[in-house]
Structures are given as C-alpha cells and as structure tokens.
Amino acid sequence: MITSLQNPRVKLCVSLRDRRPRKDTGLFLIEGYREILRAVDSGRKIETLFVCPEMFLGIKNEELMKKCGGEVIVCSPQVFEKISYRDRPDGLLAIAPQQHLGFTDLKLHENPFLLVCESIEKPGNLGTILRSSDAAGVDAVIVCDPTTDIHNPNVVRSSVGTLFTIPVLEAGGEETLNYLKENKIALVAATPHAKKEFTEVDLTVPLAIVVGSEQYGLSENWMNRADIAVRIPMCGVADSLNVASATTLMLYEVVRQRRNSIQR
Numbered sequence: 001m002i003t004s005l006q007n008p009r010v011k012l013c014v015s016l017r018d019r020r021p022r023k024d025t026g027l028f029l030i031e032g033y034r035e036i037l038r039a040v041d042s043g044r045k046i047e048t049l050f051v052c053p054e055m056f057l058g059i060k061n062e063e064l065m066k067k068c069g070g071e072v073i074v075c076s077p078q079v080f081e082k083i084s085y086r087d088r089p090d091g092l093l094a095i096a097p098q099q100h101l102g103f104t105d106l107k108l109h110e111n112p113f114l115l116v117c118e119s120i121e122k123p124g125n126l127g128t129i130l131r132s133s134d135a136a137g138v139d140a141v142i143v144c145d146p147t148t149d150i151h152n153p154n155v156v157r158s159s160v161g162t163l164f165t166i167p168v169l170e171a172g173g174e175e176t177l178n179y180l181k182e183n184k185i186a187l188v189a190a191t192p193h194a195k196k197e198f199t200e201v202d203l204t205v206p207l208a209i210v211v212g213s214e215q216y217g218l219s220e221n222w223m224n225r226a227d228i229a230v231r232i233p234m235c236g237v238a239d240s241l242n243v244a245s246a247t248t249l250m251l252y253e254v255v256r257q258r259r260n261s262i263q264r
Helices: 008-015 019-025 033-041 061-068 077-083 123-136 153-158 173-182 220-225 243-263
Strands: 027-031 048-051 071-074 092-097 113-118 140-144 168-171 186-190 207-211 228-231
Touching: 008 019, 008 048, 008 077, 008 092, 019 027, 027 033, 027 153, 033 061, 033 092, 048 061, 061 092, 113 123, 113 173, 113 243, 123 140, 123 153, 123 243, 140 173, 168 173, 173 220, 186 220, 186 243, 207 243
Parallel strands: 048 071, 113 140, 113 207, 140 168, 186 207, 186 228
Antiparallel strands: 027 092, 048 092
16 A cells, blocks of 8 residues: 555656656556446556545446456545546556557548547537537547647546547647548638538538637638538637537537438
C-alpha cells in the first residue's frame, strides 16, 4: 500500500496531468470505472492500476481489476485524493500507454461517415464531441492541427471512455484533406455564414463533417476546400452554438437522413 504523498508513483500520476510529461513518457491517465472498463474492453493495455477500496462505489471493481491484467497498487484515501483529478473519485485510476493511429489504420465502411475537428481548444468540448460521435456511429474522428491532445485527462473524462470505442487520430490539415479527396469523401463545413441550413442538404453520401475551433471557427483553407457549407439556424441573440452542441446536431442529422433513406 502507498501511504506517502512523496512516493515516486504518486508524483508520476500527478505529472501526467500535463502535456509535456505525457509526451515524454508516452503514458496517460484513465480514471473511473466506466472509462477504464471501456479501455480494457477495447483492447487497451493497462500498465498500472491504482485502487482505493474505501472509495469504491460499485460491486464489480474486483472483476475490473482482474480484467486489467497490469500491476495493481493499493493507495490510502489521502494518496488517492492526491492522484485523482476528479471531484468525486471512485477509487480507480489507471496509467496506460498512448495509442496513435494513422490513416492506414482506418477501415472505412461502404458509405463513410467521418468527423474532422480543426484546432479544438477545450478538452471538455473534444471529449463531448467524441461521446456524440460514438453515439451517432461515426466511423472515425480526425483531430486536425490539435491545440489539446487527445490523451488529456479531461478529454478521457468528458468522453466517458468513448475515446477508446471509436478510431481517433491526430493529423495535419493538408494530410487530412488529401486523404478525403483520395477516398472521394465530400467535405461538409459547418459555419454560421453559410446560406443553406444543415437540414437542406443531402448528407447520405460519403462525407466528413468538419467543425472548427471555439474562438475562430473553421480556417479559410478548410472553408475554401469544402464541397458543402451549412449553417445551424439561430433564432436568438447568439450567432452560434457551442462547438460540441453544434457537432451533435450535425451528426444526428446525418443519422436521421441515412435512416430515412434506408426506410424508403
């Protein structure tokens, strides 16, 4: 049992909240029962699992501990509060190797449905987008020119572990544009300045929805290369939605149209 806050393992956990140590070590944090379970069920390797039985909320924690297969370290409540980044920890935190996918790892369906996120700044937004993408059945999420990395603990937390359930890769903008062109995937840009509303265009074709950063939206390069530009109608004083909310609406319009086309 670890009881000292000065233990090197404790210091490693705390350091992995920051981007530089994650990059240097190739490791990242996964906290919480659902998140760790989804990582393990998706084939992710768990290197170390820190547990605090006094904080357990469920009865299946021992089953999860066996499934993880890595080293299990018991912590005192004080130590676990130190390494946890949650307001209400449930006594489970894992260290795992990062996974970096490339375009060669993607296996597209017959009618591809992709999401491209350009320079999303807030980890919470990126995590929520991943959660919506999983729910909508997106083939893959491509994070272009990222300002926050996909292994940020708050991305893992806000995605509720869906970071592990769909392919997520980081790539440059030009590389992504070339990939979409080579695979004949239409580029649908979401912008408040478009003339057509998102419900007025055909989203049943092979496509990639592209959304931009919270502050600036899509860059000019993406807007100029888009095959279709759409907007979400705004009836109040606000001129745009939060990027995660807008993305969710766009994704589910694709789901709606494709289901309707099958029913016909």
